[in-house]
Amino acid sequence: MAINDLVSDALTRVRNAGMRRLPVTTLVHSKSVEAVANILVDKGYIESCNVVEDGVKKTIKVVLKYDENEKCVINEIQRVSKPGRRVYKGKEDIKRFKNGYGTIIVSTSHGVLANDKAYELGIGGEVMCTVW
Numbered sequence: 001m002a003i004n005d006l007v008s009d010a011l012t013r014v015r016n017a018g019m020r021r022l023p024v025t026t027l028v029h030s031k032s033v034e035a036v037a038n039i040l041v042d043k044g045y046i047e048s049c050n051v052v053e054d055g056v057k058k059t060i061k062v063v064l065k066y067d068e069n070e071k072c073v074i075n076e077i078q079r080v081s082k083p084g085r086r087v088y089k090g091k092e093d094i095k096r097f098k099n100g101y102g103t104i105i106v107s108t109s110h111g112v113l114a115n116d117k118a119y120e121l122g123i124g125g126e127v128m129c130t131v132w
Contacts, residue, residue: 006030008079010037010060011129014046018064018072029058035112036105036128037062043103043114045074045131080104080127090124102132 003009010027017025027033029051037049037060047063065073081087089106094115097104104115108125118125 003028005079005083006033007036007128008082011077011079014040014062014064014074015077017062018074021066021070021072023064025062025064026052027060027062029060032107032112032128034060039103039105039112039114040131043131045077045103075132077129077131079129081107087127088125089127091119091122094124094127095119097130098132102130105129105131 006028007030010033013025013027027037034049034051037046040046041049045065047065049060049062052059052061067073089104094104094106097115105128106113106115106118106125107128108118108121108123110118110121110123112128113121113125
């Protein structure tokens with residue numbers, strides 16, 4: 001089965017694994033999915049992510065993070081810019097999300113960045129997803 005939007009597929013897999021309280025999930029590999037997963041690790045939403053190579057095929061193994069009550073750390077993860085409707089924001093529009101508790105992941109000319117790093121560099125871009 002062909003997947004058109006790998007980023008939204010990855011976000012759905014993480015969301016579903018968090019709802020089922022699974023310790024690990026696997027994602028289809030692409031550079032943008034790997035960049036989003038690395039940002040989620042840096043921001044503390046997931047424990048770790050590793051690229052697993054099986055011959056030609058690559059996958060990303062994601063270890064989810066839970067709090068002391070066995071509740072997933074990710075409250076909501078949502079795709080914003082889709083293949084049918086691209087959403088672009090300037091640097092002022094991506095300054096804060098959920099009063100600083102959430103993160104906006106932006107695809108910029110400097111790569112895929114979190115909103116605070118993109119604002120620090122003074123650049124905007126395509127809003128890939130929001131997490132809190």
